[in-house]
Amino acid sequence: MSIRFDDKVAIVTGAGGGLGREYALELARRGARVVVNDLGGSRDGTGHSDAALKVVKEIEAAGGQAMSNGGNVAEYDQMADMVARAKEKWGGVHILINNAGVLRDKTFAKMDPADFEFVVRVHLLGSAFATKACWETFREQNYGRVLMTASSTGLFGNFGQANYGAAKMGLAGLTKTLQIEGAKNNIRVNTIAPTAGTRMTQDIFPEALFDAFSPEKVAPGALYLVSEDAPSNVILGAGAGVFQASYVTLTPGKLLKGDDLSVEGVAAHWDAIVSREGEIVPQSGGEQPMMIGRILQQG
Structure with missing residues (x-):
């Protein structure tokens, strides 16, 4: 069985490098027309670059179709414009991978409230804004696939990442409601919690493990979760070719009287x-x- 995306238009945010770049390249290899979105800033969210355009050129050089977009996910109007441009060029949008993110790590005691707010805005609100911009199109065409990017930090905690963890757990919760609301319109929504050696993690990973956790070893899980036969409401862990499932569970508890x-x-x-x-x-x-x-x- 070969999983293809020939008739699909996909948007990947934060696709100028790392995981997002790999998702965009693999979607294009499998026939999708891809909107490569990236503001092009550094990992703390500052600055700009032409990272998205470089990925578009890679896709086109391999015979694929792509367009670049430099919109900021944290600005809803820019996400709405991105979707409008994709629809104008290709007639629709079928897949959204919310991958854009930033890091501003500090212990909670030392963290500036502005840094907490900024990280939550980019990850959580940015994913909500991009999804909202696509949502009515998904409903109208009775088809949509959305992938949120959570993290083991959000699911299980990690020292020095209160802002990042709060945003990432919020995305898992957003997924759970959207997959209920989208079900009647064939909109499937999932969450991936990747572990990969990228610009975001280059000073966290031991050098010996950096290559073992390359982004291309996460991409198969991400693309399956946005495929036509994808499940919905899954939290998939992925790293170094290992794929895992996480669950939010509820115990029977005890009645007290x-x-x-x-x-x-x-x-x-x-x-x-x-x-x-x-x-x-x-x-x-x-x-x-x-x-x-x-x-x-x-x-």
């Missing part, structure tokens, strides 16, 4: 509350009160 319905009762029954025996993977927020209702009926 009488004297046990107290602070002391919660402490006394803590082991039962957090026991993972019988835990579920809810597909929507409504499953939590439904589970509580079943426990009340039983208890």
